[in-house]
Amino acid sequence: MTAKKALITGITGQDGAYLSQFLLSKGYEVHGVLRRSASASVIDERLKWLGVAGQVEMHDGNLTDITSLLRIFQDLRPDEVYNLGAQSFVKSSWQQPLLTGQATAMSVSNMLETVRLACPEARFYQASSSEMYGRIQEPQQSETTPFYPRSPYAVAKLYGHWITVNYRESFGLHASSGILFNHESPLRGIEFVTRKITDGVARIKLGKAKMLALGNLDAKRDWGHARDYIQAMWLMLQQDNPDDYVVATGRTESVREFCRLAFACVDLNYEDFVTVDSKNMRPAEVDVLLGDASKARKILGWEPVTKLEEMIAEMVEADLERHKKK
Ligand code: GDP
Numbered sequence: 001m002t003a004k005k006a007l008i009t010g011i012t013g014q015d016g017a018y019l020s021q022f023l024l025s026k027g028y029e030v031h032g033v034l035r036r037s038a039s040a041s042v043i044d045e046r047l048k049w050l051g052v053a054g055q056v057e058m059h060d061g062n063l064t065d066i067t068s069l070l071r072i073f074q075d076l077r078p079d080e081v082y083n084l085g086a087q088s089f090v091k092s093s094w095q096q097p098l099l100t101g102q103a104t105a106m107s108v109s110n111m112l113e114t115v116r117l118a119c120p121e122a123r124f125y126q127a128s129s130s131e132m133y134g135r136i137q138e139p140q141q142s143e144t145t146p147f148y149p150r151s152p153y154a155v156a157k158l159y160g161h162w163i164t165v166n167y168r169e170s171f172g173l174h175a176s177s178g179i180l181f182n183h184e185s186p187l188r189g190i191e192f193v194t195r196k197i198t199d200g201v202a203r204i205k206l207g208k209a210k211m212l213a214l215g216n217l218d219a220k221r222d223w224g225h226a227r228d229y230i231q232a233m234w235l236m237l238q239q240d241n242p243d244d245y246v247v248a249t250g251r252t253e254s255v256r257e258f259c260r261l262a263f264a265c266v267d268l269n270y271e272d273f274v275t276v277d278s279k280n281m282r283p284a285e286v287d288v289l290l291g292d293a294s295k296a297r298k299i300l301g302w303e304p305v306t307k308l309e310e311m312i313a314e315m316v317e318a319d320l321e322r323h324k325k326k
Pocket of ligand 1 (some may be wrong): 091191196216219285
């Protein structure tokens, strides 16, 4: 049997790297769409970290340029398409709202049109986000909870979510949307609060920094491990019917509690090192998110396996190693 072909956008990001590793372990041929940039030498840093950099094939393309996508899809004819590429940092979406609209919203139309025109049999995964719940309308959010986006990023993701649903209903595409709650790992970008904290813990422990300035310590998130969450993406595409699924742990903790746990990993008290700087605050905040993944459990048989404390320990350990090598 010939290997199945998977095409991943956002392959150099946290989820793209873990998903590549997972699909390779399942015998897939893994391809990535790569946006060429001047910083090309660091693009596959995460894939290298996971030891799979040489095993994926990269194709030059850009999510905002449908012609580049059509060319790649016509040549490759992928069986499964994972659309993980986006401008994904919430705070930057206020600074670059139009770019966010193009890279996070319109790009999903480009991808779906490309699938429809070039390989309508392919199965499509859209990376939707718990940020779409924003000012939450129910204490625990499921697939039926109304959305209330609170940032240009969340508004753009909402477009991506609904256009995926619409192409499924309009054209019968096997298109699924995974509403993933925050998911972290040692490969999380440093601009996100979890990595900023574990990196800060490592610096402080090693005497490379004295303090760590954060923003809203009272925000609460349902944090899981990216390695667990990418498996839910794959499971969605193995179902006979496409659908939408919430992927979450069902536990929510504050940024403050995350700090406490991370500093405790190196026997320090976060209160001695964490300060609040208003420059890290946002024009509109998402105060609390808590997911209900019952549907994913029931239909996909998916379960998160990594506990928050284990994930934080893994992240702190990895950042200590990185800083010791520097
Ligand atoms: P998001 O949920 O996708 O926005 O993920 P982030 O990791 O960027 O932010 C999670 C929460 O942490 C938000 O409510 C932020 O306001 C809060 N937060 C507090 N301090 C910081 C900080 O210094 N950086 C970031 N990125 N977030 C912070």
